[in-house]
Amino acid sequence: MLGERLYELRRKKNMSQEEMAEKLNVSRQTISKWETNQTQPDFDKIIPICQLFDISSEELLTGKKTSQNPVKLEENKRKTALVVSLSVFLYFVAFIWAVIAESLPFVGENLLGSIFLLICSIPTCFLIFYFVSVSKDKKEEKKESEDYKKYDEVVSLGFTILYLVMSFVTHAWHLTWILWVVYALVIEIIHILLKMKEEK
Numbered sequence: 001m002l003g004e005r006l007y008e009l010r011r012k013k014n015m016s017q018e019e020m021a022e023k024l025n026v027s028r029q030t031i032s033k034w035e036t037n038q039t040q041p042d043f044d045k046i047i048p049i050c051q052l053f054d055i056s057s058e059e060l061l062t063g064k065k066t067s068q069n070p071v072k073l074e075e076n077k078r079k080t081a082l083v084v085s086l087s088v089f090l091y092f093v094a095f096i097w098a099v100i101a102e103s104l105p106f107v108g109e110n111l112l113g114s115i116f117l118l119i120c121s122i123p124t125c126f127l128i129f130y131f132v133s134v135s136k137d138k139k140e141e142k143k144e145s146e147d148y149k150k151y152d153e154v155v156s157l158g159f160t161i162l163y164l165v166m167s168f169v170t171h172a173w174h175l176t177w178i179l180w181v182v183y184a185l186v187i188e189i190i191h192i193l194l195k196m197k198e199e200k
Helices: 002-012 017-024 030-036 045-053 055-063 068-100 107-142 146-170 179-199
Strands: none
Touching: 002 030, 002 055, 017 030, 017 045, 030 045, 045 055, 068 107, 068 179, 107 179
């Protein structure tokens, strides 16, 4: 029943009926009547209640937990976009530095390479930290579909071949490892696109 769910949600937040009533702009008696199933919340109170307890309307009304709250999903998309965009920008900065520094007479190979790797390490740390921290949630929330596995296998094989060919041809093993960072970005972008397709 909706009343029991409202009571449990309020209790988990350690919120009194008075506090809940104040946040929803209703009286304490109204909250009490909702929780004892004497009355139901008006339609215009459903969204504020969902926002207050950070749940979806489906979870509030049916008790079924969705895989992820739409608000949180949108927030996670923004965070992912920010992390990926910032990381790509920093990789571009590293490559621009390498191009410009080659023409500077006072910059030796050691200094050029050291600063290049230092700049690359910053977005790499961002990406590892971000995607490792969210991967635990993903493992708990979803089982990968056949589409995910299929794309992952194809992209993984493609990048492995590209990495080996480029490394053996250029002998620049100290630089070609960056392909695996690009691989992680490509996989994540594919997953985001597949999610958007599934949501539509």
